[in-house]
Amino acid sequence: MPQLLQRTRRQPAASSGRSAVDDVPLELPPYEPPSYPMDENFKQKLVSMYANRETDSSRRQYEKHLTKSSTYLFESVGSINDILFARKRSLAHMAEKRRARGERDKDDREVSLEEYVAELDAAITELTDSSEEALRLVIDCRVELEDHQAVLGKVIEGLNAQQAPPEPKPRQPKEKASRRRRAASDDEDGDAGSWDAETQEDDDDQDNSDAQDVPPLTGVKKLLEAARQAMTEEYDALSAHQRYAINNDYISFKKSWHDALHPEDQVPLPDPSTWFDEHGRPTKDAVADANEDDDLVIEREIIDLKCPLSLQIMKEPYSNHQCKHTFEKAAIMEFIRSNGGMAKCPVCSKDLRITDLYLDVVIQRKVKRAEEAARRRGVDYTSDIEPEEDDDSSMIVGKSTTIKKEKARPRRMEEIDPNDD
Numbered sequence: 001m002p003q004l005l006q007r008t009r010r011q012p013a014a015s016s017g018r019s020a021v022d023d024v025p026l027e028l029p030p031y032e033p034p035s036y037p038m039d040e041n042f043k044q045k046l047v048s049m050y051a052n053r054e055t056d057s058s059r060r061q062y063e064k065h066l067t068k069s070s071t072y073l074f075e076s077v078g079s080i081n082d083i084l085f086a087r088k089r090s091l092a093h094m095a096e097k098r099r100a101r102g103e104r105d106k107d108d109r110e111v112s113l114e115e116y117v118a119e120l121d122a123a124i125t126e127l128t129d130s131s132e133e134a135l136r137l138v139i140d141c142r143v144e145l146e147d148h149q150a151v152l153g154k155v156i157e158g159l160n161a162q163q164a165p166p167e168p169k170p171r172q173p174k175e176k177a178s179r180r181r182r183a184a185s186d187d188e189d190g191d192a193g194s195w196d197a198e199t200q201e202d203d204d205d206q207d208n209s210d211a212q213d214v215p216p217l218t219g220v221k222k223l224l225e226a227a228r229q230a231m232t233e234e235y236d237a238l239s240a241h242q243r244y245a246i247n248n249d250y251i252s253f254k255k256s257w258h259d260a261l262h263p264e265d266q267v268p269l270p271d272p273s274t275w276f277d278e279h280g281r282p283t284k285d286a287v288a289d290a291n292e293d294d295d296l297v298i299e300r301e302i303i304d305l306k307c308p309l310s311l312q313i314m315k316e317p318y319s320n321h322q323c324k325h326t327f328e329k330a331a332i333m334e335f336i337r338s339n340g341g342m343a344k345c346p347v348c349s350k351d352l353r354i355t356d357l358y359l360d361v362v363i364q365r366k367v368k369r370a371e372e373a374a375r376r377r378g379v380d381y382t383s384d385i386e387p388e389e390d391d392d393s394s395m396i397v398g399k400s401t402t403i404k405k406e407k408a409r410p411r412r413m414e415e416i417d418p419n420d421d
Contacts, residue, residue: 038159038220046159050152059145066142073135074253075361077128081260082365084124087117128257132282135253136244140235143243147231154227158218240280245272248321252358259362263369305367307331308346317363320356323348326363333357 038046053059094110106114235243244250251272258269277283307314307328316329325347327335333354336343342353 043156043159046152046156050149050156053149059148062145063142066138066145069138070135070249070252073131073138074249074256077131077253078256078260078361078365080124080127081257082263084117084120085260085263087113087120091117132253132257135250139244139247139249142249143235144231147228147235151224151227151231154230155220155223158223158227159220162218240276240282241273245275252361255362259365263365305363305370309335314363314367317360317367318357319360319363320345320352320358322352322356323350326360329357329359 049056091110091113094113095106098106098110254275255269258267275283305313305317307317308325309331310328312328314326314328317326318329318332319326323345325345327346332352335346336352336354342351344350345352
């Protein structure tokens with residue numbers, strides 16, 4: 001034990017009248033890390049960090065990484081499921097040709113392709129589930145980043161509410177001399193141990209008397225951890241629907257995934273309320289189950305692939321977070337800029353800004369599929385051409401509803417708040 005921590009405690013005199021002094025280590029209180037109030041210079045730096053949130057380069061870089069991660073995830077989930085659909089379609093065509101020839105037994109080529117499709121289906125299903133889980137993690141990270149501003153605000157409030165304890169008053173020489181005289185007198189009476197204990201208590205009471213009404217200081221680290229914990233508990237209390245189903249990145253992911261699963265029949269995306277079960281776990285595509293119910297209506301969602309502004313087939317389709325309409329990038333950018341940075345949607349009059357726009361990869365894939373179908377027919381593609389029966393039905397312009405029974409199911413789409421992004 002270090003020398004400074006080895007104190008001796010005087011023992012009372014023995015019954016024989018002899019005094020005995022034993023070296024007994026004092027029991028130390030539990031260790032507490034030092035906690036000091038921040039001076040005004042560091043407080044001002046913290047306030048400046050709080051105020052200059054938008055100019056923080058590290059924050060902007062982190063936001064950029066999160067945005068790219070989200071984009072890569074919902075683009076990749078569409079691409080891999082497109083591959084799976086193409087292989088399944090090839091297998092179905094092979095089976096149709098075999099049946100058209102009147103053959104019942106599968107040849108080696110068809111059996112091999114069937115086994116490959118089964119393995120590919122399992123692998124892509126696992127990749128899709130992993131991508132969905134990764135996207136939810138990215139959304140959680142973005143929320144944590146957005147909450148950082150509120151966390152800093154709480155830390156600053158906690159620091160401003162603290163009061164530093166007063167400095168202990170130095171002992172007067174007269175008081176020290178008096179105590180020495182008392183000590184000498186007590187030694188002569190043989191009651192030195194009792195005096196030491198009383199003197200120690202008096203010293204402690206004197207040092208702490210002025211600080212009794214001042215609350216203990218809380219370090220910046222503890223304030224930060226407490227604020228983060230409060231924000232985390234508030235976020236965890238939300239349902240999975242509130243955390244993800246109304247988030248624009250997750251909606252784009254679901255659209256891309258759904259479009260890859262149903263590229264030809266144009267089945268509408270299930271309502272967001274069905275995306276998670278009561279335990280907050282993501283559900284699989286609900287459309288497959290809905291198709292088995294004869295009482296439900298399957299509404300085919302047909303999208304016009306012409307830009308409402310340029311009236312040309314879109315090459316770079318840009319949708320927005322304010323309404324469901326899509327435009328050619330160059331046309332909508334020029335339209336918004338010419339109106340001072342904010343304009344009404346040409347279709348529904350919702351307010352649009354450039355920051356609301358994003359590349360709609362789902363519409364982009366629809367355009368590419370329509371162009372490929374047109375090339376197979378040997379014609380120039382326009383959205384006014386009616387497709388042949390075996391072509392992609394996404395080229396149809398207008399609305400089409402296939403009713404299995406005379407009972408309609410209303411289709412709802414939740415309004416997206418741009419502030420949830």
